[in-house]
Amino acid sequence: MSNKRIRILIAKPGLDGHDRGAKVMAHALRDAGMEVIYSGLHQTVPSIVKMAIEEDVDVVGLSIMSGAHIPISKKIMELIKKEHLGNIIVVVGGVIPTKDIPILKEIGVTGVFPGGTPFEESIKFIKEHVRNY
Amino acid sequence: MGVARYIKDEKDRINDVILQSGIHIKPLYTEDDLKQIEFDYKKDLGNSGEYPFTRGIHKLGFRSREWTTRQYSGFGTPKETNERWKLLISQGQTGLNVAFDLPTQMGYDSDDPIAEGEVGRVGMAVDSLRDFEIAFKDIALDKIGSGLTINAVASIMVAMYQAVAEGYGFSKQQISATPQNDILKEIVGRGAWIFPVEPAVRLIGDVIEYTVKEMPRANPVSVCGYHIREAGATPAQEIAYAIQIANAYIDNVLERGYDIDSFVSRFSFNLDVFGNLWEQVAKFRAARKLWAKNIKERYGAKNDKSMFLRGMFGGGGGGLTKEEPENNIVRSAYYALAAALSGAQTMALCSYDEAYTIPTPHSALISLRTLQLLMDEVGLRDTVDPLAGSYFIETLTKQMEKKIVEEMAKIDKMGGMVKAVSSGYIQKEVARQAYEFEKGVQNAELIKIGVNKYTGGEEGKVELHEYSDESAIEQIKSLKELRKTRNNKDVTRTLKALEKATKDKVNIMPYLVDCCKAYATVGEMTGIFRDIFGEFVEPSIF
Numbered sequence: 152m153s154n155k156r157i158r159i160l161i162a163k164p165g166l167d168g169h170d171r172g173a174k175v176m177a178h179a180l181r182d183a184g185m186e187v188i189y190s191g192l193h194q195t196v197p198s199i200v201k202m203a204i205e206e207d208v209d210v211v212g213l214s215i216m217s218g219a220h221i222p223i224s225k226k227i228m229e230l231i232k233k234e235h236l237g238n239i240i241v242v243v244g245g246v247i248p249t250k251d252i253p254i255l256k257e258i259g260v261t262g263v264f265p266g267g268t269p270f271e272e273s274i275k276f277i278k279e280h281v282r283n284y
Numbered sequence: 285m286g287v288a289r290y291i292k293d294e295k296d297r298i299n300d301v302i303l304q305s306g307i308h309i310k311p312l313y314t315e316d317d318l319k320q321i322e323f324d325y326k327k328d329l330g331n332s333g334e335y336p337f338t339r340g341i342h343k344l345g346f347r348s349r350e351w352t353t354r355q356y357s358g359f360g361t362p363k364e365t366n367e368r369w370k371l372l373i374s375q376g377q378t379g380l381n382v383a384f385d386l387p388t389q390m391g392y393d394s395d396d397p398i399a400e401g402e403v404g405r406v407g408m409a410v411d412s413l414r415d416f417e418i419a420f421k422d423i424a425l426d427k428i429g430s431g432l433t434i435n436a437v438a439s440i441m442v443a444m445y446q447a448v449a450e451g452y453g454f455s456k457q458q459i460s461a462t463p464q465n466d467i468l469k470e471i472v473g474r475g476a477w478i479f480p481v482e483p484a485v486r487l488i489g490d491v492i493e494y495t496v497k498e499m500p501r502a503n504p505v506s507v508c509g510y511h512i513r514e515a516g517a518t519p520a521q522e523i524a525y526a527i528q529i530a531n532a533y534i535d536n537v538l539e540r541g542y543d544i545d546s547f548v549s550r551f552s553f554n555l556d557v558f559g560n561l562w563e564q565v566a567k568f569r570a571a572r573k574l575w576a577k578n579i580k581e582r583y584g585a586k587n588d589k590s591m592f593l594r595g596m597f598g599g600g601g602g603g604l605t606k607e608e609p610e611n612n613i614v615r616s617a618y619y620a621l622a623a624a625l626s627g628a629q630t631m632a633l634c635s636y637d638e639a640y641t642i643p644t645p646h647s648a649l650i651s652l653r654t655l656q657l658l659m660d661e662v663g664l665r666d667t668v669d670p671l672a673g674s675y676f677i678e679t680l681t682k683q684m685e686k687k688i689v690e691e692m693a694k695i696d697k698m699g700g701m702v703k704a705v706s707s708g709y710i711q712k713e714v715a716r717q718a719y720e721f722e723k724g725v726q727n728a729e730l731i732k733i734g735v736n737k738y739t740g741g742e743e744g745k746v747e748l749h750e751y752s753d754e755s756a757i758e759q760i761k762s763l764k765e766l767r768k769t770r771n772n773k774d775v776t777r778t779l780k781a782l783e784k785a786t787k788d789k790v791n792i793m794p795y796l797v798d799c800c801k802a803y804a805t806v807g808e809m810t811g812i813f814r815d816i817f818g819e820f821v822e823p824s825i826f
Contacts, residue, residue, distance in 0.1 A: 166386035166402055168475015171515050171718050174826045178719035191822045192475045193390070195398065217386060218641070218751055222401040248640055266639070267606055267735065269726050 157281055159210040162190040162199045164223045172245060172266060173214035179270040180212075180277075196226040203239055209281045215245040221254060228259040238282045244268070287559045287603075289729060303563045305520035307683045313675035321682045328573075328682065332627075332668040335580070336573040338681070340627040341592040345668030346659075351623075352630040353655045354379040354431055354596065355648050360404040360755040362419035369423060371645060377652055380423070381431040381632055383407030383642070384441075389476045391437045391810025395760045403756035406642060407433070410441070411763045412770075412803045416448040425449045429460035431506070431596075436478040438465035439487050440809050442495065442502070443796035460501040462552065465491050468529045468701055469508040471820065472710050473515030478810070481706050483817040487792070489536035494793035496547040503552045505533055506596070512710075513556040514602045516718025519563055520684060523571045524691030525710065526553060527578055528701040534583065535700075545587040548579060552629075553595035557619040558603040565671055566680035568597060568626035573681075574688055597628035604639050608734035608741045612636035617654050624664040625671055631655050637746045708823030715826050766803060774802035783812045 161177045163170055170192060181187045188206050190199060203211050215223060220243055227241060242262040243255055252263045261280050264273045288309075291300040301309040310317075330336060333343030342348055355372060369380055384407040387399035393411050394403045403409050408419060420430075425448075432441045442463050449459045467484040470477045477484065488505060495502035509517075509526030517525060530551055537547055555571070557564055576591035585591060600619035604612040616633045623631050633651040635643035643651070658664050671677045698704045705711070724730035731737050782795040799809050 163475075166390045166392075166398070166476075167406075168470065168477070170475055171473075171715070174715040175719045175722045177826050178715070179722075189824065189826050191824055217402060218405055219401040246640065265606065270723075271726075 157185045157210065157277065158188070158206065158208040159185050159212055159277070160188045160190060160199070160203050160206055160208045161212045161214060162194055162202070163192050163214055164194050164196060164199055164227070165215065165217055165219055166193060167215070167217040167219075168192050169216045170214070172216070176212065176214065176244060176270075176273070180274065183270070183274045185274075185277075196223065196230055199227065200230045200234060200236070203236070204234070208239065210277055211239055211241045213241065213243045213245075215243060215247070218246065220245065220247055221251060221258070224255055224258050224260050232259075240277075240280055240282060242273075242277065244273070287730065288563070289724070290731075303560055304518045305563060305567075305684060305687045306518070307563070307680065307687065309562070309676075309680075313679055315675060317675050317679045321679055323678055323682070328678070329672060335588065335591065336576040337591060337593070338569050338573040339669035339672055341572065341594065341629075343668075345627060346624075346665040347668070350659050350665060351628050351655075352379045352429075353377055353652055354381040354630050354632045355635075355643075355652055356381045356383050356433065356632055360408065360752075361759055362408055362410070362415040364404075364755065365408040365419050366421055366423075368645065369419075372648065372652065373423070373428065375649060375652060376656065379429045379431065379630070382419075382433055384432075384434050385409045386476070388806055389434055389436065391440075391478055391806055391814070393805050393807030394756065394763050396807055403759055405751050409756070409759045410444070411759070411805045411807070412766055413444055413447050413451075413800045414762070414766050414803060416444050417451065420448050420452070425452065425454045426458040429462060429501075432461060432463040434476075435464050435467050435470045435474075436476055436484065436487075437806065437810055438463040439491050439793060440796055440800070440806055442491055442499075442504075443793060444800045446499065446797055447800040456499050458501070459499065460503070461495075461499065462503040462506055463491065464508060464554070465505045466508045466529065466533075466554075468532060468705050469511050469526075471705050472525065472714060473511040473517075474508075477820050479813060479817040480820045481702055483813075484820070485532060485536055485702060486789075487813075488533050489540065490791045490793055492533065492537050492547060492550070493540055493542070493791055496542070496550060498793075503550055503594075505530075505550075506552050506554045507533075508554040510554045510556045510599055512714060513558065514599070516714040516716075516721060518687075518717065519556075519559055519567045520687035521691050521713075522556060523567060523574065523684075524688045524695065525701070526555065527571075527575060527688075528692055528695045528704075530575075531578070531582070532701040538583075544579070544583040544585045545590050548583070548585065549587065549589040549592065551594075553593060555595055555597050556599055556602070557597050557623045558600040559622075561618065561622050561625075562677065562680055563684070564622040565626050566677060566684040568595075568623075568628075569669075569677075569681045570684040570688055572627075574685060574692075594629050596630035596632060597623035597626060598630075598632040599634050601634040601638055604634055604636065605732060605735050606639040607739070609636050609639065609746050611734050611741075612639070613650055613654070616651060617658070620655055620658050621664075624658055627669060640746050706823075708825050711823065712825050763805070767805075770803040775799075775804045775808070778802045779804055779808060779812060782809065783816070786812060786816050 332340040495504040509522035513522035575593040635647035
């Protein structure tokens with residue numbers, strides 16, 4: 152790993168406005184030395200991808216509470232592929248039933264952190280899986 | 285549960301207990317404590333039904349009237365929702381608490397591309413009066429009151445509720461709607477906002493003004509400390525922010541030339557029961573007193589009823605865990621106990637599976653039974669404010685009062701809640717505390733059974749409420765059908781009138797009722813507001 156700081160976009164896709172988890176993770180990742188950009192609420196998949204490009208991030212972290220994690224993840228992975236952003240990894244957190252984790256991984260999501268995942272675990276995972284290092 | 289910090293010595297004896305609001309609990313309270321806080325029965329408490337109402341707003345408490353049980357429900361299509369409601373009513377539920385899906389809450393029609401994947405997911409999809417006609421079919425709207433859990437477009441839903449009731453032969457004077465209609469807490473803690481703060485608050489004021497004149501049984505605003513607490517605020521902040529939010533709405537209505545006593549008695553509160561039991565009880569008692577004082581001293585109200593803090597105390601979702609989910613049934617029962625000991629008028633509990641999903645009929649029924657069991661089997665209706673006079677509770681109530689007053693003063697110093705929220709101050713404060721709390725849970729300074737202490741129990745089995753695209757497809761089909769079959773001339777005419785009223789800054793409610801009756805859609809009505817008001821820009825701090 153180089154000394155470059157990991158840049159991560161914490162994004163809230165869709166109409167759900169519960170941002171406690173997203174903001175808590177943003178704080179934890181910032182404390183862990185990462186550069187954190189928070190998208191704000193009510194983002195669409197294209198607006199998130201655009202922000203990821205503009206901010207030149209290594210990681211996109213989606214926070215989803217509404218239950219729509221599978222369709223949203225599908226859409227973002229398709230767009231990332233289309234835009235040839237293979238260096239960006241996508242992780243998903245929020246209210247995610249265990250049975251959906253393998254489905255998300257199959258779609259191309261690198262890591263899934265359901266609510267209550269220890270900060271250290273998510274941080275370690277991101278550091279290990281980030282691609283540009 | 286795990287919401288106070290316990291400082292222990294090496295022998296596991298507790299040296300100190302620090303509540304979330306920052307109050308230290310002592311090992312023993314005696315009459316000296318009451319002397320120290322200059323406890324004065326008449327001034328601090330008074331009998332129940334007497335100012336400052338610390339002991340409760342009704343003289344006989346639960347003896348004269350049991351608390352209303354109002355489980356949050358509604359999902360999928362209006363037809364599915366109607367079936368669920370009838371089930372809950374047949375099981376003894378006495379009020380409805382309507383959950384709307386996110387597109388509806390955000391003012392989008394079900395066929396809007398932005399709604400894809402969300403139609404009917406976390407609540408009922410409502411596009412037009414047609415949906416309300418199906419959802420409220422065969423429900424006695426003169427007997428069953430309805431909480432409408434919606435904020436940014438609460439005005440539209442209240443208008444639609446009037447329209448559906450009138451269609452079914454109930455007058456607007458007979459029906460009881462309780463829209464949440466609290467946009468400031470959305471901006472602080474729940475995120476379902478659309479418009480910038482000032483026009484958003486105007487819409488809240490329009491609903492209050494209209495219902496006070498036209499719908500005497502409505503409770504036009506349910507001020508939610510709840511979501512702010514769940515987003516990370518302390519119990520003291522929860523109450524302070526809720527009172528200051530209510531004050532922002534009061535100020536808006538007063539500017540229209542109304543007398544405080546003509547409308548404020550219709551306000552109600554939605555407050556959280558999650559937390560340390562004693563802190564919760566003290567919080568609710570202090571809240572009742574401070575609300576009464578606020579209305580009397582700040583606004584000069586004369587009528588006792590104006591000073592009543594009427595509330596739904598419930599929920600507690602923040603305390604529930606994904607691990608060993610059946611433990612949540614037990615947790616919720618204790619939260620309900622806190623609400624009952626605090627004299628709640630209405631209660632609703634989060635169901636044990638809500639850390640995963642929206643409740644199944646099975647889990648919603650367990651919550652309802654929990655409330656009924658407390659009411660009829662345990663003795664909570666026996667006497668009013670049973671903890672009053674306790675050295676500990678009275679001391680704590682006084683300390684909570686002081687903390688709440690301090691937090692309120694900070695908001696006043698910033699120029700009121702509209703300013704404090706527009707600048708992002710409150711949101712930042714709340715997010716910072718949420719992070720501190722989460723760190724506390726992760727390093728086990730804050731105990732959660734089954735999560736960071738006594739772990740390794742059986743994995744619970746949760747039956748998931750499955751979302752089906754079929755409901756969404758059906759909903760979109762019927763919306764498209766409606767657009768073809770309704771009288772589109774009426775729609776255009778009523779929407780034009782709404783647009784003019786919105787621009788002219790007259791009360792938009794009668795115009796919304798006309799739009800609803802013409803079967804204009806939620807998206808069409810909200811679209812008018814979006815064009816005129818624009819959208820809120822979130823301060824990008826966390």
